[in-house]
Amino acid sequence: MKLKIFFIAVIAAGGLLATTICNAQDELTTQWRKLDPDNTVLMTLPHGKVVIELAPQFSPKHVAQFSKLVKEGFYDKTKFYRVIDGFVAQAGPEDESEKDKSVPTLKIEEEWNTDKNWSFTKVQDNDLFAEQTGFKDGFAVATNPSENKAWLTHCPGILAMARSSTPDSGSSHFYIPNGQAPRYLDRIMTIFGRVVYGMNHIQAIQRTAVIDGEPEVAEKDHTQILKMQLMSNVPKQQKIIIEVESTQGKAFETGLAKRRARENEFFYKKPPPVLDVCQVPVRSRLVNLISSN
Amino acid sequence: MKLKIFFIAVIAAGGLLATTICNAQDELTTQWRKLDPDNTVLMTLPHGKVVIELAPQFSPKHVAQFSKLVKEGFYDKTKFYRVIDGFVAQAGPEDESEKDKSVPTLKIEEEWNTDKNWSFTKVQDNDLFAEQTGFKDGFAVATNPSENKAWLTHCPGILAMARSSTPDSGSSHFYIPNGQAPRYLDRIMTIFGRVVYGMNHIQAIQRTAVIDGEPEVAEKDHTQILKMQLMSNVPKQQKIIIEVESTQGKAFETGLAKRRARENEFFYKKPPPVLDVCQVPVRSRLVNLISSN
Numbered sequence: 001m002k003l004k005i006f007f008i009a010v011i012a013a014g015g016l017l018a019t020t021i022c023n024a025q026d027e028l029t030t031q032w033r034k035l036d037p038d039n040t041v042l043m044t045l046p047h048g049k050v051v052i053e054l055a056p057q058f059s060p061k062h063v064a065q066f067s068k069l070v071k072e073g074f075y076d077k078t079k080f081y082r083v084i085d086g087f088v089a090q091a092g093p094e095d096e097s098e099k100d101k102s103v104p105t106l107k108i109e110e111e112w113n114t115d116k117n118w119s120f121t122k123v124q125d126n127d128l129f130a131e132q133t134g135f136k137d138g139f140a141v142a143t144n145p146s147e148n149k150a151w152l153t154h155c156p157g158i159l160a161m162a163r164s165s166t167p168d169s170g171s172s173h174f175y176i177p178n179g180q181a182p183r184y185l186d187r188i189m190t191i192f193g194r195v196v197y198g199m200n201h202i203q204a205i206q207r208t209a210v211i212d213g214e215p216e217v218a219e220k221d222h223t224q225i226l227k228m229q230l231m232s233n234v235p236k237q238q239k240i241i242i243e244v245e246s247t248q249g250k251a252f253e254t255g256l257a258k259r260r261a262r263e264n265e266f267f268y269k270k271p272p273p274v275l276d277v278c279q280v281p282v283r284s285r286l287v288n289l290i291s292s293n
Numbered sequence: 294m295k296l297k298i299f300f301i302a303v304i305a306a307g308g309l310l311a312t313t314i315c316n317a318q319d320e321l322t323t324q325w326r327k328l329d330p331d332n333t334v335l336m337t338l339p340h341g342k343v344v345i346e347l348a349p350q351f352s353p354k355h356v357a358q359f360s361k362l363v364k365e366g367f368y369d370k371t372k373f374y375r376v377i378d379g380f381v382a383q384a385g386p387e388d389e390s391e392k393d394k395s396v397p398t399l400k401i402e403e404e405w406n407t408d409k410n411w412s413f414t415k416v417q418d419n420d421l422f423a424e425q426t427g428f429k430d431g432f433a434v435a436t437n438p439s440e441n442k443a444w445l446t447h448c449p450g451i452l453a454m455a456r457s458s459t460p461d462s463g464s465s466h467f468y469i470p471n472g473q474a475p476r477y478l479d480r481i482m483t484i485f486g487r488v489v490y491g492m493n494h495i496q497a498i499q500r501t502a503v504i505d506g507e508p509e510v511a512e513k514d515h516t517q518i519l520k521m522q523l524m525s526n527v528p529k530q531q532k533i534i535i536e537v538e539s540t541q542g543k544a545f546e547t548g549l550a551k552r553r554a555r556e557n558e559f560f561y562k563k564p565p566p567v568l569d570v571c572q573v574p575v576r577s578r579l580v581n582l583i584s585s586n
Contacts, residue, residue, distance in 0.1 A: 085493050086449065086574065128421050128567050156379065156473055165559045178496070180449055180474055180572040184555065184564040197504075200378050203471070203496035211490075213579030262477065266458045271477040274421050279473040281379065286506030 029254070031246035032285065033138070035196070037232035039063065041070055042240060044227040048201035051231070051242050052159055052193045055139060058152055059109040059192035062161055062170070066192065067230060069103065069172055075228035082175075083223070084209040087182060089202055090162055091225060092173030103171040106161070109190045111151035114143060118150065121247050123256060123277045129153070129183045133277035135247035139194060140277045142186060152191035155181045155278035157202065159193030178203050181278040196284045197242050245283040256280065322547070324539035325578065326431070330525035332356065334363055334486070335533060337520040338498070343491035344524070344535050345452055348432055351445055352402040352485035355454055355463070359485065360523060362396065362465055368521035375468075376516070377502040380475060382495055383455055384518060385466030396464040399454070402483045404444035407436060411443065414540050416549060416570045422446070422476045426570035428540035432487060433570045435479060445484035448474045448571035450495065452486035471496050474571040489577045490535050538576040549573065 039054040056063040069075065075091070082090040093099040120141055122134040130142035133153065140158075143150035152158065156177045161170035170190060195202060205223045210216060231239060246252060259280065260273050334345040349356040362368065368384070375383040386392040413434055415427040423435035426446065433451075436443035445451065449470045454463035463483060488495060498516045503509060524532060539545060552573065553566050 124421070126421075128417070128419075128569060129565055165557075165561075167561050179492075180569065182572060183569065184572075186564065188560060188562050188564070199472075200496075200500050203493075207493050211576065211578050213581070264458075267481060268458075268460050269481050271479065271481070272422055276421060276473065276476065279475060279477075283504065285504050288506065 029251035030283070031249050031251055032243040033246045034243055035231070035241075037239075038230060039067070040231035040242070041193070042227075042229050042231050042234050042238075043075075043198075043225060044229075045201050045205070045223060046226060047204055047223075048198055049240060050198035050201050051196050051240050053138065053196045053244065054159075054193045055137070055152065055191070057137060058112070058139065059190050061106050062109055062190050062192040065104070065106060065171075066161075066174070070228050070230055071233065073228075074099075074103075074172065075225050077224060077226075079219075079222040079224050080205050081208060081219075081222055083178075083205050083207045085207050086179030088175040088177050089205045089223075090173060090175040092162070100172070105169050105171045106190070108163070108167040108170065108188075109192070110167070111149050111187050114145070114148050114150045120150070121252060121256070123275050123280060127277065129186060135252075135277070135280075135282065138196075138244050138247050138282050139191075140280075142183075142277070149187075151187050153181070153277065154183050154185045154189070154191065155194075157195040157199050158191050159195070160185075160189045160191045163189070176202050178205070183278075196244055197240060197286070241287040242284050243287050244285075247282055322544035323576070324542050324544055325536040326539045327536055327580075328489070328524070328534075330532075331523060332360070333524035333535070335520075335522050335524050335527050335531075336368075336491075336518060337522075338494050338516060339519060340497055340516075341491055341494035342533060343494050344489050344533050345486045346431065346489045346535075346537065347452075347486040348430070348445065348484070350430060351405070351432065352483050354399050355402055355483050355485040358397070358399060358464075359454075359467070363521050363523055364526065366521075367392070367396075367465065368518050370517060370519075372512075372515040372517050373498045374501060374512075374515055376471075376498050376500045378500050379472030381468040381470050382498045382516075383466060383468040385455070393465070398462050398464045399483070401456070401460040401463065401481075402485070403460070404442050404480050407438070407441050407443045413443070414545060414549070416568050416573060420570065422479060428545075428570070428573075428575065431489075431537050431540050431575050432484075433573075435476075435570070442480075444480050446474070446570065447476050447478045447482070447484065448487075450488035450492050451484050452488070453478075453482045453484045456482070469495050471498070476571075489537055490533060490579070534580040535577050536580050537578075540575055 035053055041052040043050040054063045078091055078093050080089050080091040120134040120136040124133045127133045131144045133142045140153045140155045141150055142153040160175055162173040162175050163170035206221055208217050260275055262270055328346055332347040336343040347356045371384055371386050373382050373384045413427040413429040417426045420426045424437045426435045433446045433448045434443055435446040453468055455466040455468050456463040499514055501510050553568055
């Protein structure tokens with residue numbers, strides 16, 4: 001009996017990933033969505049490439065400013081200067097430099113009002129941090145219907161703007177959670193994107209924070225962003241064309257229900273029929289490395 | 294106003310890490326616990342060293358067998374053959390090999406009975422997956438008092454035994470979650486340790502699962518465990534001596550209360566006064582790289 005096959009097959013049945021066995025069936029139903037190349041970022045790190053989907057529908061001002069900076073090459077050669085294991089990888093220009101101070105601060109876009117027409121794909125009621133969680137346009141969201149509020153939630157891999165202690169102080173420094181979701185930051189920070197490819201490379205960024213007793217990490221060893229571009233500006237041969245699973249519609253909802261039910265025999269005792277929205281995968285696929293897009 | 298300083302100082306105030314500013318105060322109160330070198334594992338990967346604390350008090354049979362295998366050099370040159378981004382890194386001998394089949398299967402140690410004398414440091418009531426969560430001996434635990442049951446919970450960095458679809462089939466293949474906590478695996482798997490140093494190196498292990506459209510990862514590129522030893526058997530000059538924060542007593546409890554309250558001005562709107570047990574850090578410190586231990 002093959003341990004590895006069984007363990008993984010079960011996880012796949014639970015919806016975590018597509019194995020060869022499951023693909024045939026999944027492909028019949030899964031809906032895929034193309035990313036808009038004007039709202040997709042290619043971040044080139046020394047150890048790999050990362051693709052980020054921006055969210056102008058949720059955080060328009062942050063996306064507008066970030067996109068403009070990306071287009072100008074603002075982030076090229078900047079560094080991940082604050083990287084804390086199990087928390088976030090944070091990057092930006094040198095603090096208090098002319099470059100840093102040249103960027104205007106932004107009004108925070110931390111949540112939005114919902115009305116009776118607002119809809120999403122619900123994942124869970126009575127989540128620890130919100131009345132409900134779910135997905136909207138591929139992004140993990142949380143909502144308190146009692147307040148008519150919804151917000152993007154701090155799952156691993158989201159892109160958010162750092163700020164000082166005042167809410168409207170974010171400008172260009174950004175962070176990406178690299179460990180368990182720091183959801184206590186929800187509704188007080190602006191989330192404006194998510195990693196859809198290359199999260200492994202985010203996790204491999206050089207930590208800059210050390211534990212007591214460890215030597216400091218020299219600044220020269222901080223991970224540099226070699227290049228950050230809008231995908232629409234990337235030369236044809238270097239484009240990475242990603243499609244993402246649609247989180248709306250029957251296929252995704254059926255997947256959620258299966259994931260919740262855990263019907264595979266591997267689950268000889270059933271877990272509680274609940275889902276952590278940050279632990280529900282939204283799949284990506286690589287359409288082609290060299291595209292005609 | 295220095296973005297990075299502010300953002301991080303606040304996080305530190307929330308309890309996530311010790312910065313220079315906070316150390317002086319923390320050191321007055323934080324209780325540190327030495328690890329037992331006979332129940333500490335040093336895993337040497339090509340890209341760094343990882344220290345794991347074993348948990349014989351919770352999963353004695355799994356720790357006994359795993360320790361014996363480690364002592365025999367069983368895991369040296371084995372590979373992380375199943376590594377899924379945002380899920381787990383899994384290692385073990387070649388499937389169905391003589392080496393694989395030579396190891397006896399173990400009765401699962403997935404939870405234990407609690408009685409009125411059982412105690413722990415409570416973190417949260419009405420957690421999504423359990424009636425209560427907390428810490429016991431540095432390990433994240435969950436408990437259902439209504440059932441008189443408690444168990445170790447699947448936070449990132451725990452060490453657990455893989456198995457086939459039957460509960461008592463684990464033997465030597467192990468996994469470590471590398472992303473958001475897969476807590477639906479609680480109570481049906483045996484957790485028997487946790488990473489206390491080098492989680493960044495676990496996160497950097499070569500993924501073996503690819504997304505649709507990506508080329509397969511060749512077996513030669515799978516990350517190899519160069520060596521796995523009990524710390525008590527590591528030559529003096531190569532020992533890594535870690536102490537871990539005690540999760541019992543007033544210092545830790547005060548830290549939890551502060552983390553829950555989020556009193557720093559950074560939190561201009563307060564998050565819900567709840568804590569995700571898998572997002573509460575239990576600190577480690579490096580006593581010395583070259584020890585007289």
